[in-house]
Amino acid sequence: xxxxxxxxxxxxxxxxxxxxxxxxxxxxxxxxxxxxxxxxxxxxxxxxxxxxxxxxxxxxxxxxxxxxxxxxxxxxxxxxxxxxxxxxxxxxxxxxxxxxxxxxxxxxxxxxxxxxxxxxxxxxxxxxxxxxxxxxxxxxxxxxxxxxxxxxxxxxxxxxxxxxxxxxxxxxxxxxxxxxxxxxxxxxxxxxxxxxxxxxxxxxxxxxxxxxxxxxxxxxxxxxxxxxxxxxxxxxxxxxxxxxxxxxxxxxxxxxxxxxxxxxxxxxxxxxxxxxxxxxxxxxxxxxxxxxxxxxxxxxxxxxxxxxxxxxxxxxxxxxxxxxxxxxxxxxxxxxxxxxxxxxxxxxxxxxxxxxxxxxxxxxxxxxxxxxxxxxxxxx
Ligand SMILES: *Cc1c(COP(=O)(O)O)cnc(C)c1O
Numbered sequence: 001x002x003x004x005x006x007x008x009x010x011x012x013x014x015x016x017x018x019x020x021x022x023x024x025x026x027x028x029x030x031x032x033x034x035x036x037x038x039x040x041x042x043x044x045x046x047x048x049x050x051x052x053x054x055x056x057x058x059x060x061x062x063x064x065x066x067x068x069x070x071x072x073x074x075x076x077x078x079x080x081x082x083x084x085x086x087x088x089x090x091x092x093x094x095x096x097x098x099x100x101x102x103x104x105x106x107x108x109x110x111x112x113x114x115x116x117x118x119x120x121x122x123x124x125x126x127x128x129x130x131x132x133x134x135x136x137x138x139x140x141x142x143x144x145x146x147x148x149x150x151x152x153x154x155x156x157x158x159x160x161x162x163x164x165x166x167x168x169x170x171x172x173x174x175x176x177x178x179x180x181x182x183x184x185x186x187x188x189x190x191x192x193x194x195x196x197x198x199x200x201x202x203x204x205x206x207x208x209x210x211x212x213x214x215x216x217x218x219x220x221x222x223x224x225x226x227x228x229x230x231x232x233x234x235x236x237x238x239x240x241x242x243x244x245x246x247x248x249x250x251x252x253x254x255x256x257x258x259x260x261x262x263x264x265x266x267x268x269x270x271x272x273x274x275x276x277x278x279x280x281x282x283x284x285x286x287x288x289x290x291x292x293x294x295x296x297x298x299x300x301x302x303x304x305x306x307x308x309x310x311x312x313x314x315x316x317x318x319x320x321x322x323x324x325x326x327x328x329x330x331x332x333x334x335x336x337x338x339x340x341x342x343x344x345x346x347x348x349x350x351x352x353x354x355x356x357x358x359x360x361x362x363x364x365x366x367x368x369x370x371x372x373x374x375x376x377x378x379x380x
Contacts, residue, residue, distance in 0.1 A: 105246025117142030182313020209237030334368030
């Protein structure tokens with residue numbers, strides 16, 4: 001029977017959001033997110049294009065079946081085993097006490113802002129950068145300040161010190177490598193910043209595994225910097241975006257602050273089980289990282305060869321442009337079955353590393369999509 005056809009009118013369904021006592025700052029806001037379109041080549045959200053291998057999928061299924069035996073019980077609120085596994089994966093002498101895990105690093109960083117931001121406080125970041133950062137601030141009633149990066153999208157101590165003097169932040173967010181530019185600042189600069197600032201410094205290393213020297217991480221600074229937080233995710237290099245697992249490493253006291261603000265049992269038993277299987281197979285899951293890195297390095301070279309400007313990226317994506325009408329190029333690519341991202345500096349688009357076949361499709365589509373006179377145009 002068609003339930004729709006017999007449904008009685010429901011007055012509550014006709015109420016508009018504007019009729020509800022919504023928080024005023026949310027008026028007119030749209031839900032965040034890149035378009036999720038079902039097209040053959042999806043290069044828009046920096047995912048790993050390789051699904052987990054069959055052998056690991058089978059282990060995940062077994063682990064979930066095992067977890068299902070106790071799904072009537074709440075999961076381990078502290079996710080101790082998972083945090084110990086994450087510490088072991090990171091190395092640098094870290095233990096479970098230094099790790100906090102959540103449903104994506106978005107949630108983990110949100111916990112930091114819930115604990116250290118709030119009304120009357122300020123979070124400072126350097127743009128262009130990750131489009132979720134303003135949402136963390138909005139969600140926690142924290143003031144949000146974006147200071148422009150240097151022209152090459154990097155940072156230096158003077159710029160950061162001046163920004164801190166001007167805005168007196170309580171929390172600083174630095175994506176490194178930065179999204180959407182892919183540019184990376186040296187760990188030595190992060191050390192300088194930590195030495196000179198007394199705010200919490202969150203270094204978001206979502207793409208660290210893709211960089212030329214993945215071990216050259218702000219994690220090395222943690223032993224001497226109690227206000228440093230290094231965020232990581234399993235969504236990108238680990239090819240586990242669908243599982244929603246992110247985490248951070250920090251002083252145990254910072255982790256304690258996150259434990260205060262998290263909702264109890266925030267990480268489901270199945271999430272914890274899946275993540276632990278993934279970590280036990282980290283070498284296999286990370287097996288495509290060097291290939292993806294090579295893909296995106298080659299692509300940057302190719303794009304420059306087409307007369308486009310491409311900031312040097314250490315991540316699994318890069319910006320390219322400028323285009324007089326980037327939306328037209330985005331649409332022309334989409335019409336050819338290729339989805340990229342309209343984000344970052346005006347007139348630029350972002351693309352991420354796919355399989356070799358996907359890269360070829362992207363290149364062919366882009367050559368078709370670029371306005372003839374547009375190649376190199378606007379760079380004079
Ligand atoms: C993708 C990304 C994340 C990860 O988000 P998850 O919630 O872990 O999926 C975090 N920071 C940046 C800069 C990102 O690009």
